[in-house]
Amino acid sequence: MSETLGLKEAVSMALGGMIxxxxxxxxxxxxxxxxxxxxVAFLLAGxxxxxxxxSYNTLNSLTDNRGGSVTFVQCYLGNATAAGIVGWTLLFGYIGSMxxxxxxxxxxxVAFAVVPKSLGGFPARPLISVSAVAAFVGLNLLGARTTGAAENVLVALKVxxxxxxxxxxLVYAFGVSGASFEYGVGRLGGFEPVMAAAISFVAFQGWQLLFYDQESVEDPVETIRKAVYVSIPVAVAIYVLAGMVTVNLVPQALESHPHVxxxxxxxxxxxxxxxARAGAVVLALSALFSTGSAINATLFxxxxxxxxxxxxxxxxxxIGDAAADGIPERTVLVLGAITAAFTWYGSLGAITSFASLSFILVFGAMSYLAFRRRGHDEVNAVVPAVGTVGALAFFPLMLYNLYDREPNTFYMVIGIAAVVxxxxxxxFERDLIQEEVVEFESGIGPVREDD
Structure with a gap:
């Protein structure tokens, strides 16, 4: 493998993160x-x-210090607190994704017939999910990572x-079943597609991981720019194709067991x-491999x-030692422990909503930062404006969906957000708070016994 990654590897990494x-x-x-x-939902989210x-590409080309969201906030706002809040929000989004x-x-x-529904008196699904997280934490602690060449092969197989x-x-739907293919035209006037787009937003976040390791990318500004513009439309096309086939062929399965x-x-x-059996097995194995590699790559x-x-x-x-060689072990363990707790106690809908909320906030903020640079010759103000408005529309819809469908989760998310x-x-304001406390205490002076 060469020392730097080219366009093909960058596209593979971006697609691998999304798909x-x-x-x-x-x-x-x-x-x-x-x-x-x-x-419609996937097109809107895409x-x-x-x-x-x-917006990310624009900010990246205008910034001397290459980086991602945190770097952009530090560069254009000069506010460490705002940069830290964006970083924490993004980190929680990664945890939700994992x-x-x-x-x-x-x-x-669990969908495989040979796997029991419970193990040792506990439901098998959360046990398997937590075990998967633990396994990939172990791999990362051993220093395992996917090379660019290997990622090309893995993504090619998944795609x-x-x-x-x-x-x-499509061949089955139009050539075998003879049933009408539904396009959901009657639902276009409602809020459902927009709400679904907001929920699916988490499936379109993998590309921005490219911005955090630019020193390993050949001609990073242009290579990442092209990789982003290629990978997102390809992901949208694959999502639309797989989604339309599934909802038209097995609508009853989506009602009884939608996750598989x-x-x-x-x-x-x-x-x-x-x-028939081979098709189901291949798809299920592909899902295991894809979700497993996604845990590993996102954790890394x-x-x-x-x-x-x-x-x-x-x-x-x-949280960890910044001076450690490679990734800090303590950081991997902390991220893995929080991820395991989320996947054990949360429902898929709640976890998906939580992760989407995080990325909507950050992506909307980056679009707004790019819009603020609209006076620059390289910035087309319309595109980041659309991104900002889209994020502003998605966020309340996500909250309403949680409140309407999972009120307990809604209050939990609000509580977690307030605590975080x-x-x-x-x-981030600990120095200022400490100064205020010292001033307050010095202003009071010693308390006399007769007071």
């Missing part, structure tokens, strides 16, 4: 809301993600299976060839991201 687990984790949740209008990608992938990993594992599934599904409906659809499209990237925040004093030293924000402010 690696997103389609297997969010399709059932999104389809449950919008069904045959799922294509459009906002593309606007965010433009929990989502682990949840899907457990669901597809190839999904594209083949989609094409064979893709497996049932794969079995159906292979039935005319006498390979988020640990490096956290190390950078530690170096900038944006995370407490207890309070901790962030206490951490």
């Amino acid at each position: 690696g687990g997103g389609i297997y984790a969010v399709l059932g949740v999104v389809a449950g809301i919008t069904m045959s209008a799922i294509w 459009a906002v993600a593309m606007c965010a990608g433009y 929990a989502m992938y682990a949840f899907a990993f457990g669901e597809f594992t 190839g299976i999904l594209v083949a599934f989609g094409i064979l599904g 409906a893709l497996k049932d659809a794969a079995s159906m499209v292979m039935q005319p060839y006498g390979l 990237s988020s640990a490096h991201f956290a190390k950078g925040m530690l170096s900038d004093d944006l995370l407490p030293d207890q 924000l309070a901790v962030e402010l206490l951490y």
